Amino acid sequence: MELKDLADELEIISRVYERRFGVERTDDWLVLKLHEEVGELTQAYLAASGRSRDRGEEPGEADTAFRAELADVLAQLLLVARRFDVDLEAEVERKWFRWRHLVEPQDEDGVRTHVREAAAPGA
Template sequence: MTIATPSTPPEPAPSGLTLPALTERVEAVSALYARKFGIARDPDWFVLKLAEETGELTQAYLAASGRTRPRVASEGEVPDGGRAALAAEVADVLAHLLLLARSQGIDVERAVREKWLVWEGEVGGEVDVQAEVGRG
């Protein structure tokens, strides 16, 4: 795996979808949704919607980890311990985070490189990404 640096572009995700391309697709869906339902996406909307979705992620996490009251499954629902709901809320938070960043003109890849990835060399050399991920 090649680690992207300011001088090397990031590798595309296995799906072939880059973060900027994902952001633009999420924006297109969000704009369509807003038009369909008459939602004004002003600057406050982006951050408030992210906060709403973060709350829903927290709720889904609590349910998936068994820390909420038991609920009755809907007819035809496959019991999965709340994993599908958790995954859906993670997707919502990621999408709304990308929308907020886009609305504020933030280059997410650059921000992550400058805030997080600068530490790769600070711990005494190259980081073995696979080993670090395995340590979780």
């Protein structure tokens, strides 16, 4: 799924959230909600890495919470980008991929192995 399509689907779900919980999804709310989600991600990371108080979670719950918060941050980020008409793919290309010419073989070690393995005959 393309990022734009994902953002459109998230917009629909976010509108359900607005309707169901009576939250007005203003520009400020979207950005502040992103900040809230990053805070929750930080909290979940600390729990998953054993650096917060024991909350009596079952094994694996902290990892599940961390994964869920990553999804929340991504979703909220895509909603903010959509609201402000930011093409994230183009911005990542402009901001990050301008460094492609500096990539050396060791920079790719272990990064794309799953892609190569899946494409290999008999995989």
